[in-house]
Amino acid sequence: MFKRILSNDLPRSRPLTLCLLLIIAVLVIEPFLFHSEKATAVAAKVLVFILLAASYDLVLGYTGIVSFAHSVFFGVGAYGIALPAVYVGPSALAMLAGFICACVISALIAFLIGLFSLRVKAIFYAMITLAVAASTQTLVSQMSEITGGEDGVTFNVPAVLSASFEPFHQPIWGIVINGRVITYYLVLLIVLVSFLILLRIVNSPFGRVLQAIRENEFRAEALGFSVVRYRVAGTVISALFATAAGGVLALWLRYVGPDTTLGSEVMLDLLLIVVIGGMGTLYGAVIGAALLVIVQNYLQDLLAIGANLTADVPLLGQLASPDRWSLWLGLLFILCVYYFPSGVVGRLRLRRRSSDVG
Amino acid sequence: MKASDIGGEVRSVRWRTLDFWPCALVLIATAVALPLIGSPSTWLTLTVAGIAAGIIIFIVASGLTLVFGLMDVLNFGHGVFVGSGAYVAAALMTHLATWSRLTWATASAAILISMLTAALAVGVVGWAFERVVIRPVYGEHLKQILVTMGGMIVAEELIKVFWGPQQIPLALPEALRGAFIFPVGEHGAAVERFRLLVIGIGLLVLASLAYVLGRTKLGLLVRAGVLDSEMVEALGYRIRRLFVWVFVAGAALAGAGGALWGFYQQNLVPQIGTQVNVLVFVVIIMGGLGSTFGCFIGALLVGLISNYAGFMAPKLALFSTLGIMVLILLWRPQGLYPVTSNRT
Amino acid sequence: MKDIALALEGVHTHIGQYHILHGVDLRVPEGEVFVLLGRNGAGKSTTLRTIMQLWKASQGRISYRGDELIGRGTPSLADLGIAYVPETTGVFSTLTVGENLLLAARRARTTRELDTARLDWIFELFPALKKFWMFPAGKLSGGQKQMLSVARAICEPRALLLIDEPSKGLAPAMVTNLVAALAEMRRQKTTIVLVEQNFSMAKALGDQVAVLDNGRTVHQGSMEDLARDDALQRQLLGLHLGAHQ
Numbered sequence: 001m002f003k004r005i006l007s008n009d010l011p012r013s014r015p016l017t018l019c020l021l022l023i024i025a026v027l028v029i030e031p032f033l034f035h036s037e038k039a040t041a042v043a044a045k046v047l048v049f050i051l052l053a054a055s056y057d058l059v060l061g062y063t064g065i066v067s068f069a070h071s072v073f074f075g076v077g078a079y080g081i082a083l084p085a086v087y088v089g090p091s092a093l094a095m096l097a098g099f100i101c102a103c104v105i106s107a108l109i110a111f112l113i114g115l116f117s118l119r120v121k122a123i124f125y126a127m128i129t130l131a132v133a134a135s136t137q138t139l140v141s142q143m144s145e146i147t148g149g150e151d152g153v154t155f156n157v158p159a160v161l162s163a164s165f166e167p168f169h170q171p172i173w174g175i176v177i178n179g180r181v182i183t184y185y186l187v188l189l190i191v192l193v194s195f196l197i198l199l200r201i202v203n204s205p206f207g208r209v210l211q212a213i214r215e216n217e218f219r220a221e222a223l224g225f226s227v228v229r230y231r232v233a234g235t236v237i238s239a240l241f242a243t244a245a246g247g248v249l250a251l252w253l254r255y256v257g258p259d260t261t262l263g264s265e266v267m268l269d270l271l272l273i274v275v276i277g278g279m280g281t282l283y284g285a286v287i288g289a290a291l292l293v294i295v296q297n298y299l300q301d302l303l304a305i306g307a308n309l310t311a312d313v314p315l316l317g318q319l320a321s322p323d324r325w326s327l328w329l330g331l332l333f334i335l336c337v338y339y340f341p342s343g344v345v346g347r348l349r350l351r352r353r354s355s356d357v358g
Numbered sequence: 359m360k361a362s363d364i365g366g367e368v369r370s371v372r373w374r375t376l377d378f379w380p381c382a383l384v385l386i387a388t389a390v391a392l393p394l395i396g397s398p399s400t401w402l403t404l405t406v407a408g409i410a411a412g413i414i415i416f417i418v419a420s421g422l423t424l425v426f427g428l429m430d431v432l433n434f435g436h437g438v439f440v441g442s443g444a445y446v447a448a449a450l451m452t453h454l455a456t457w458s459r460l461t462w463a464t465a466s467a468a469i470l471i472s473m474l475t476a477a478l479a480v481g482v483v484g485w486a487f488e489r490v491v492i493r494p495v496y497g498e499h500l501k502q503i504l505v506t507m508g509g510m511i512v513a514e515e516l517i518k519v520f521w522g523p524q525q526i527p528l529a530l531p532e533a534l535r536g537a538f539i540f541p542v543g544e545h546g547a548a549v550e551r552f553r554l555l556v557i558g559i560g561l562l563v564l565a566s567l568a569y570v571l572g573r574t575k576l577g578l579l580v581r582a583g584v585l586d587s588e589m590v591e592a593l594g595y596r597i598r599r600l601f602v603w604v605f606v607a608g609a610a611l612a613g614a615g616g617a618l619w620g621f622y623q624q625n626l627v628p629q630i631g632t633q634v635n636v637l638v639f640v641v642i643i644m645g646g647l648g649s650t651f652g653c654f655i656g657a658l659l660v661g662l663i664s665n666y667a668g669f670m671a672p673k674l675a676l677f678s679t680l681g682i683m684v685l686i687l688l689w690r691p692q693g694l695y696p697v698t699s700n701r702t
Numbered sequence: 703m704k705d706i707a708l709a710l711e712g713v714h715t716h717i718g719q720y721h722i723l724h725g726v727d728l729r730v731p732e733g734e735v736f737v738l739l740g741r742n743g744a745g746k747s748t749t750l751r752t753i754m755q756l757w758k759a760s761q762g763r764i765s766y767r768g769d770e771l772i773g774r775g776t777p778s779l780a781d782l783g784i785a786y787v788p789e790t791t792g793v794f795s796t797l798t799v800g801e802n803l804l805l806a807a808r809r810a811r812t813t814r815e816l817d818t819a820r821l822d823w824i825f826e827l828f829p830a831l832k833k834f835w836m837f838p839a840g841k842l843s844g845g846q847k848q849m850l851s852v853a854r855a856i857c858e859p860r861a862l863l864l865i866d867e868p869s870k871g872l873a874p875a876m877v878t879n880l881v882a883a884l885a886e887m888r889r890q891k892t893t894i895v896l897v898e899q900n901f902s903m904a905k906a907l908g909d910q911v912a913v914l915d916n917g918r919t920v921h922q923g924s925m926e927d928l929a930r931d932d933a934l935q936r937q938l939l940g941l942h943l944g945a946h947q
Contacts, residue, residue, distance in 0.1 A: 066503060116684075123432055123647075124687070126503060127639040130434075131683070134636045135676045142673045264632065268511065275504060327515035334508040337501050338494055575804070575811045582794045582805055588756055589792040593854070594780025594808055698795070 005196060007203040011283055016348040020283060023290045027188060031181050032173045038297075044184055046293045047191045048249045053273040053285035054198050055241035061280030062202050063234040064214030066122065068267055069113060069129035072136045073106040073239040075261035077246025079140070079147060080105070082256040085155035086148075092158045099247050103240055110239035114232030137262040152257025157183070161251070187248050194244055199282060201237065210234050211280075265326075269296075272329065276336050278343025287344050299325050380655045380694040387659060391666045399547035402540060404665045410553035412661025413560030414622060416654050418615030419638045419645075420567060421608020427584035427648020427697055429601045431492055432499055435506035436638055437631025438513040439609040442483055443476035443616025444626050445521060448528045450475050455531075465531035466555055469621060473559070476617040477610040484609020488602055510631060517628045526626045556618060563611075567650060580604060584648045584697060640683045646693025655694055656686075704731040707862060707893045708753070713762035715745075715752045715917075722748045724917040725762070730910070733891040735884070737898055737908035737925060739939060745917040746897045747789055750864045753895075754779060754786050766862065780808070783861035787868060789897075791851040795840030799831055802839050802850055806857035824853050827883040845876040852883060862893045869900045881906055905929050913938045 003010065011017040026033065030043040056070050080102025084094040113129065141150045157179075159165055165179035175181070201207050213220045213227050221227050250256050259265065269292060277288025303325055340347065388405055395401045422436045454468045491509045495501040530552055537548040571577035583590050583597050590597045619634065620626050641660050645652030660679050667678035686694060708730040715723040723745050730736045738746045751757045753764055755776045764771040766782060779786075786792075794802055800813050803821075810816050825832040828849040834842060839850060848868050855863055865884075869877045877900065884907055887894060898904045904911070908925035921928075921938050928934060 066500060116687075123499065124643050126432075127643055128683070131636050131640050131680050135680050138676045139673070268507070271504060271507070324515050324519060326511055327519070330508050330511035330515065334491070334505055334512070337504045337508065341501070573812075578797070578801055578805060582797060582801075585794045585796065586792060588776075589788070589794070590805070591776040592754055592756070592779070592786045592788075592792070593805055594777050595805075596775070596777040 007196075007200045009199050009203045009282070011345075013345075013348045016283065016287075016345060019348075020286060023286060031175055031184055035175060040180070040184060042293060042297050044187055044252045045297075046290050047187050048245055048252070049269070049273060049289035049293055050286050051191045051194050051248065052242055052245040053270055053277070053289050054195055054282050055238045055245065056270050057274050057279060057282055057285050058198060058202065058210075058238040058241070059235055060274055061282075061284070062207060062214065063210045063231060063238075065231060065235065066126040067113070067129045067235070068126060069109075069132045069136075070238075070242055070270060071262050071264075071266040072109060072133055073242035074246040074249075074266060075136070075140065075256075075258070076102045076106045076109070077243035077248075078250040078256045078261045079246075080243070081247045081250035082153050082155050083147070085157070086153050090156040090158050095158075095247075095251075099243075102243050102247065106239045106243040107236050110236040111232060114235040115228075133262070133264070133267065137258050137264075140258045140262060148257070150258060152255055152260070154255045157251060157254055161186070183252060187252055190244065190248055194241055195282070195286075198241060202282060206230075206233070214280075268333075272333050272336075274343075275333065276340065276343055278345030278347075281343070281345045284343050284345040291344075296325065296329070299328070303328075377695065380652070383694075384655060384658050384662065387662050387666075391662070394670065395666065399540075400669070402547035403549060404669055405662065406549045406553050406557070408662035408665035409658060410556040410560070410661070411622070411665060412658035413557060413564075414615055414618045415634075415637055415641055415661060416657035417560060417563050417618065418612045418634060419641045419653050419657060420650055421605075421611040422638055423642040423645065423648055423650065423653045424580065424584070425605050425608045426642070428580060428587070428604055429496075431496070431605075432502045433492070433506045434503050434635070435487070435491070435508075435510035435513070435631075436608075436612060437633075437635035438487065438510050439480045439484060439612035439631075440616035440619060440634045440638075441513065441517060441628070441631030443480045443613030444528070444620035444630055445517060445526075446476045446479045446613070447472040447617035447620050448526055448626055451528060455529075459532050462533035462551075465533035468531055469534070469555065469618075470559070472621075473614040473617045477614040480613025480616070481606045481610035483613075484606045485602070487609065488605045492605070510635070514628050514631060521628070523628060528620045528624055528626055530621055530624060552621065556622070559618070563614075564654065571650060576600075637679065640679055644683050644686050644693060646690075646695040646697055648697035649693065649695040652693055652695035652697075659686075704734070706730065707732040707767060708895065709763075709765050710749070710753070711763045713749070713752060713764060714760045715748055715757055716760045717748075717757060722917050723752065723759075725919075726914065726917065727919045728912055728922070730893060730895055732893055733888075734909040735888050735894045735896055735907045737896050737904045737911045738914060739898070739901075739904065739911060740914035741939065744914040746914055747866050748917075749914065750786065750788075750866050750895070750897060753864060754784070783859075785855035785860040785863050787851045787855050787863070787865040789866040789870070791847045793839040793842075793847050793850050793854075796838055798836050799839055799842070799850060800835045802854060803831075803857055806854040808858065820857065824856065827886065828853055828879065845872045848872060849876070849879070852880070856883075856887065860892060862895070863887065864895045866897045867899060868896075869898065869903055877903060 011020055027043055027047060031040055034040070052070075052074060059065050059067055059070070077099070080098045081095050082098075084098035088094040113132065116125070116128065140147050143149070147153065156162065160179060161183040162179040165182070166176060168177050171177075202210075209220065209225050209230055212223075213225065213230055217227055220230075246261060249261070253260070273285060273288035273292050275288075276291060277284030277286070336343075342350070391404070392398065392401050395404065418436075418440055421439075422433060425431055425433060450472050451468070454471065457464055457468065459465070487509065491505055492502070495505055534552045534555060537550045538554070539546040540549055569577075571581060579590060579595060579597065579600060583600065587597055616630070616634075619630070623630075637660065641656040642653055643656075644659065645654070645656035659682060663682055664675050664679050668675045671678075690696065692698075706729050708728065710726050710728040713723055713726045714721070726745070726749055728736075728738075728749075738749065740746050748757065752759050753771065755771065755774060759772050762772075766784065769782065771779070794805070797805075803824075804810060804813055804816065807816055828846075830842075830846050831850060831853055834846065839847065842850065848870075852865070852868060855865070868880055872880065881903055884894060884896070888907065894907075896904065896907065905925060911921075911923065911925045911928050912919055913921040915938070921934075
């Protein structure tokens with residue numbers, strides 16, 4: 001039965017399974033484990049990025065398309081939840097309606113971008129998506145009357161999810177259950193269900209055709225599959241899940257801004273996650289997201305310590321400054337692409353196979 | 359009979375075979391803009407600005423399109439060279455500031471020197487970039503994209519390390535500020551001096567590129583290599599050695615262009631590389647990957663249209679660039695001047 | 703007994719997962735025209751490309767006048783006097799005819815430095831090239847492109863020519879020109895390896911012949927013997943080659 005939930009796509013490596021179970025376990029009991037708001041924030045971000053990265057893996061890893069426009073769908077989803085809350089009010093109905101609109105918009109954009117891939121070569125496509133993402137970010141920043149411009153918008157969530165809502169007066173397992181904890185578990189549930197659906201999709205006949213297209217486009221076409229249709233479908237589906245991730249982020253943060261959602265940092269984070277975790281595996285998204293978000297958050301603290309120590313040394317001090325964590329992340333990224341091309345998951349699975357043989 | 363006498367009577371064929379439509383597009387764009395803008399003086403100012411901007415973009419992008427055409431390398435980090443060039447120019451100008459204030463001649467010389475220094479410095483950066491970042495991933499497009507993007511982030515952060523994350527002003531030497539007033543329209547048209555200088559420099563660069571590519575054996579090898587590098591090797595040329603130098607030249611051009619860009623904006627931010635990256639990609643896709651002339655026309659179009667759009671509908675400026683790219687790709691999916699190489 | 707110019711022993715070539723050549727053996731004598739025959743897909747073009755080091759042989763030896771070719775870079779083959787005319791002509795379509803030829807002359811830096819005596823001889827063989835000197839090569843007809851491709855190969859004196867189906871798509875008059883040009887090369891003691899489907903052309907020029915099938919050499923001998931033996935032709939190539947005109 002367990003196998004069926006995972007759509008027969010098992011981790012296939014003992015260390016990998018252990019890692020995954022550990023991550024999931026920590027995420028599930030997180031609010032009770034660390035009694036800190038920052039830890040919960042980190043965990044929520046991990047969850048959001050698991051979903052976002054998994055949706056990106058669908059298009060990059062499984063369909064084999066390099067797209068830099070994924071952050072656009074993420075942003076659309078986030079603003080889709082935020083804007084109704086700002087202009088109509090923090091009602092679940094408004095947010096749901098907004099979310100559905102966001103899905104439609106994302107699907108439309110994905111459809112158009114996907115159709116365009118008919119006419120142009122793969123690298124053109126990559127560059128075009130880059131331009132689209134940059135343009136969207138600029139556009140949203142400039143439409144400040146509606147979107148709050150560069151500062152973004154903050155909004156209230158339905159009462160059930162707000163921090164002041166406390167259904168139980170007694171602390172349970174050490175903490176007081178409030179709306180934020182409920183929100184956290186809502187996020188967890190949505191991400192979990194979405195991830196399982198994604199697993200189902202990539203292991204379905206549809207998913208297999210996508211992989212066949214990635215491997216050998218000509219052969220797939222010769223076998224009778226319309227490559228364009230499948231690619232467009234893959235792009236649209238992954239866009240929808242990215243929209244969901246955006247909505248979930250907005251729900252958690254209660255704030256949406258162009259740099260948290262549409263910026264190139266998000267796209268870069270995504271690439272890092274998928275490359276480090278392992279493309280075309282979906283589990284790679286889990287490992288990668290956990291690694292990246294944790295490193296990002298705690299690296300800055302580490303760098304701050306380093307900066308204090310080297311404050312007097314002119315150049316070194318600058319290098320160790322916590323603002324420069326992108327530098328180290330960038331270097332790590334490059335090293336991963338060279339030496340770790342199949343990602344953590346790929347490495348772990350390889351080791352398992354070779355230890356079987358040896 | 360000398361070899362150079364051959365085919366004298368068919369020399370004019372060269373011109374007849376030039377595909378004129380994309381060039382016509384530039385003229386059409388400027389012609390259409392006139393009634394839309396209304397005032398001829400504004401139109402003149404904007405057109406000159408557009409051409410100047412286009413030329414800078416061309417200088418920056420020309421290297422990238424050649425590198426892609428010749429070496430099949432996707433360098434998503436080309437912005438590194440632009441940013442570095444701009445910052446080197448800024449550093450140099452702090453030393454040349456007083457001297458450049460003397461006359462317009464010294465001012466122009468100062469700009470040229472900044473450009474050349476930037477070109478040299480960035481050429482070295484380019485050489486290092488090719489050795490360290492690109493060479494391990496020859497032939498693997500996905501990895502090239504990822505690695506070069508990573509390289510750009512690292513470079514941007516390094517700029518922040520050396521120069522700090524805040525804006526740095528890059529003032530034009532006084533002699534070059536201000537504008538000439540042309541007797542057009544009611545109040546006369548203001549054409550900025552610096553932009554005229556840029557156009558002059560740009561035409562010089564274009565002429566040199568055209569000469570090297572068109573009239574030297576080296577340029578011939580590059581053009582042939584873009585079409586069919588295997589055949590060039592079969593003819594006995596070690597073209598791979600040429601690759602590095604083309605890459606370095608491309609980086610140097612981008613550095614020089616970056617210096618000009620810095621003067622144009624009068625302000626430097628560490629993100630300058632990323633900002634220019636998108637524009638450069640749009641231009642080389644529009645022009646046709648591997649085509650220098652296509653890159654030139656594409657850059658002119660982008661420069662003109664973003665200036666016109668910036669005046670008529672400022673919020674849509676960046677989208678207008680995207681818009682023309684889409685329209686052109688619908689007309690010619692491989693770009694204005696497609697380069698059909700043996701690889702496609 | 704003539705010297706062997708080019709020798710292939712047990713050459714295998716893999717392209718990705720595909721095993722194309724399964725052990726090709728050839729012995730090409732100096733100064734002769736050596737014809738390579740075989741069905742489509744037998745591996746003839748692959749053999750030429752492997753000799754040119756455009757594809758790496760995974761096994762075997764290829765030696766030219768005693769020098770081992772495998773492991774050398776493609777550019778160094780021109781130093782040994784080897785030239786290649788690919789099936790797709792390999793002309794640079796946006797470069798002019800003159801520029802194409804200039805590329806073939808490695809020592810010349812501009813068209814003024816081209817060896818005029820040699821050029822005159824090339825123009826005698828292929829008059830169209832003189833007429834279209836300034837035209838982009840892409841505007842030439844198929845036959846003219848073939849001629850340009852051959853002309854490029856002989857622009858500088860060469861000792862070994864590898865030519866892949868030069869007569870494909872050519873009108874009979876052009877084929878005559880081509881045969882004349884190649885015969886002239888043979889007169890000048892150039893070794894030629896010719897892949898050709900046009901059997902009358904092959905018969906006219908060829909001294910030796912080898913037949914490939916499924917990436918293996920299944921026959922090697924003199925052209926005269928094969929031309930006389932209809933039964934052998936049918937066995938090796940599936941039909942009587944006289945029917946090919």
